[in-house]
Amino acid sequence: MTFSLSAIPSGPVGRRPSQSAKIIHGQRVVTVGGNAPVVVQSMTNTDTADVIATAIQIKELARTGSELVRITVNNAEAAAAVPAIRAQLDKMEIDVPLVGDFHYNGHTLLKDFPECAQALSKYRINPGNVGQGAKRDTQFAQMIELACRYDKPVRIGVNWGSLDQSLLARIMDENAQRSTPWTAQSVMYEALITSAIENAKKAEELGLAGDKIILSCKVSGVQDLIAVYRELAKRCNYPLHLGLTEAGMGSKGIVASTAALSVLLQEGIGDTIRISLTPEPGGDRCREVIVGQEILQTMGLRKFTPMVIACPGCGRTTSTVFQELADDIQTFLRDQMPVWKKQYPGVESMNVAVMGCIVNGPGESKHANIGISLPGTGESPAAPVFIDGAKAVTLRGDNIAEEFQAIVLEYVKTRYTPALAMTNN
Numbered sequence: 001m002t003f004s005l006s007a008i009p010s011g012p013v014g015r016r017p018s019q020s021a022k023i024i025h026g027q028r029v030v031t032v033g034g035n036a037p038v039v040v041q042s043m044t045n046t047d048t049a050d051v052i053a054t055a056i057q058i059k060e061l062a063r064t065g066s067e068l069v070r071i072t073v074n075n076a077e078a079a080a081a082v083p084a085i086r087a088q089l090d091k092m093e094i095d096v097p098l099v100g101d102f103h104y105n106g107h108t109l110l111k112d113f114p115e116c117a118q119a120l121s122k123y124r125i126n127p128g129n130v131g132q133g134a135k136r137d138t139q140f141a142q143m144i145e146l147a148c149r150y151d152k153p154v155r156i157g158v159n160w161g162s163l164d165q166s167l168l169a170r171i172m173d174e175n176a177q178r179s180t181p182w183t184a185q186s187v188m189y190e191a192l193i194t195s196a197i198e199n200a201k202k203a204e205e206l207g208l209a210g211d212k213i214i215l216s217c218k219v220s221g222v223q224d225l226i227a228v229y230r231e232l233a234k235r236c237n238y239p240l241h242l243g244l245t246e247a248g249m250g251s252k253g254i255v256a257s258t259a260a261l262s263v264l265l266q267e268g269i270g271d272t273i274r275i276s277l278t279p280e281p282g283g284d285r286c287r288e289v290i291v292g293q294e295i296l297q298t299m300g301l302r303k304f305t306p307m308v309i310a311c312p313g314c315g316r317t318t319s320t321v322f323q324e325l326a327d328d329i330q331t332f333l334r335d336q337m338p339v340w341k342k343q344y345p346g347v348e349s350m351n352v353a354v355m356g357c358i359v360n361g362p363g364e365s366k367h368a369n370i371g372i373s374l375p376g377t378g379e380s381p382a383a384p385v386f387i388d389g390a391k392a393v394t395l396r397g398d399n400i401a402e403e404f405q406a407i408v409l410e411y412v413k414t415r416y417t418p419a420l421a422m423t424n425n
Contacts, residue, residue: 016268018237019211021153023068025086025121028095030067032214032272033239037302038265039272040292041068041241043101045285048078048085055088057285062096063338064286065293065304068272070099070124073106079113086119097121099155103129103162107142117150124155127199128162136164140199144206153212154203158195159245160188160219167195189224192217193232200238213238214272218245222260229264239271249278254291261295290334306333306350309368316376317356325374325401326354332405344416352408353386362386370411372404387411 020034032039042061046054048071058069073079086098100120102109107130110117123143131139147154171191175181182190196215204210215238217228225244233240242261247253257275264270273295275288293304310326311317329352340347353368355361357376365371365386372395374383383395385407395403 014268016233016240018239018271019213021211021214021239023097023099023122023153025095025097026090028097030097032241036271038270038296039067040065040289040296041070041099041272041274042066042285042289042292043070043274043276044072045279048072048074049081051081051084051088054081055085055092055094058085058089058096058098059092059094060286061289062094064289065337066096066286066289068099068122069096070101070274073100073102073109073116073120075105076109076112079109079116082113082116083119099124102126102143104131106130107139107146110143110146117146117152120152122153122155123147124157126157126159126162127195128159128164133166136166140202141206144203144208147203147212148207153214154208155214155216155241156196156199156203157216157218157241158192158199160192160217160224161245163188163191164195167191167198185224189228189231192219192228193235196232197236200236210238214241215239216241216243218243220244220246222256225260226263229269230267233269240269241272241274242270243274243276245276247276247278249280253277257291258295262299265296265299265301303348305337305348306352308333309351309353309355309364309371311356311360311364313356316359317374318377319356319374321400322354322356322374325372325404328401329354329405329408332408340412343418344412345419347412347416350412350415366390369415370408372400374400 018033020036021032023030023032030039044054044057046057048054054071061069073082082100098120099122101124103126106125125143127140130136130143168191171187171194175187196217200213200215203213215232215236217232219225219228229240229242242264244257244260247257254277261270261273273292275291277288277291279285296302297304297307308326308330310322313323351368353365353371355364355371355373358373358379361373362384365373366389369388371386372383375381381396383400384391385393385395385404
């Protein structure tokens with residue numbers, strides 16, 4: 001048997017070809033689909049009617065890196081608050097586009113609150129929750145007509161927890177006529193996919209351009225999501241929004257979302273993602289944005305913030321110094337990014353290594369842009385620092401953390417050309 005390195009895939013396959021949709025607020029344009037990078041988005045969990053609380057949370061999400069933020073628009077008070085939220089964000093110079101999430105009464109709210117319809121940059125419509133019976137088609141049409149009037153893109157977001165029951169009944173009837181009926185699971189998959197595509201085609205028939213439509217088929221099971229999106233990707237060329245609905249809390253939600261989305265993204269499927277984590281009591285809503293960014297960055301699909309490589313620790317590293325330093329450096333880098341990404345183009349690709357002993361410490365540190373190898377148990381109390389593969393200095397004493405942070409800061413300032421200098425040149 002002949003072994004060839006050329007036979008080993010070196011990265012994700014090419015992106016699935018799709019149309020691109022543009023979500024716009026003022027001068028800010030977020031492109032979803034086509035050759036655009038995969039977009040990270042999130043959703044507020046404040047009462048939308050509370051203008052200040054909602055605007056503050058949107059600001060936090062946007063500063064963390066959410067490129068779109070979805071807000072609930074569920075009643076007249078929420079709809080009336082949307083223009084004020086947008087105005088407050090503009091005053092704070094937060095230009096992130098807002099997406100309105102509509103269920104049940106979206107046709108009424110968009111019609112009765114035209115300033116809300118205009119302030120939003122995109123609408124999310126769940127075809128299972130636009131109305132029942134004869135009202136369904138009329139109310140869906142009203143929402144699409146308003147999207148056309150205000151020139152807004154729409155995500156047609158199907159969810160298996162709120163699937164159109166009449167469509168599901170139709171798919172079940174069709175299945176009963178097959179010589180070999182599908183399983184109940186396959187019927188559910190087909191209903192989700194059919195709902196998304198049929199409603200997208202209906203929206204186009206009503207006048208909404210195809211390049212203003214994004215689709216999603218949300219489920220909460222990893223294998224279910226993979227199966228549904230693989231088939232959905234084969235049947236249409238609309239941009240696709242990925243995410244497990246009700247992913248869960250903590251490590252469960254993170255692991256499940258990562259497992260599902262990584263498979264699809266590796267296959268070139270997915271144009272925008274959301275990590276639907278249940279926040280822990282008092283937890284930070286921005287966590288879901290960070291997880292989404294880290295999935296894309298660790299897969300090599302995008303770069304958001306310098307990455308910290310740190311060893312897990314073992315019996316050789318009984319000191320907690322390297323753990324504390326890794327955490328401090330990671331927090332420091334992420335906190336700097338709102339400023340650094342404007343001042344120092346390319347800094348998001350930097351790698352920093354914080355290692356705990358001599359076994360892999362020097363080697364890993366040499367592979368990073370900047371690395372420090374802290375002493376393990378019984379080792380000499382010295383911490384060599386490597387810059388671009390070469391040993392630069394050895395740190396000792398009680399101020400290693402502060403000194404290493406200063407070295408990182410100086411490296412950023414000298415290695416990455418300030419944006420102003422680039423402009424002047």
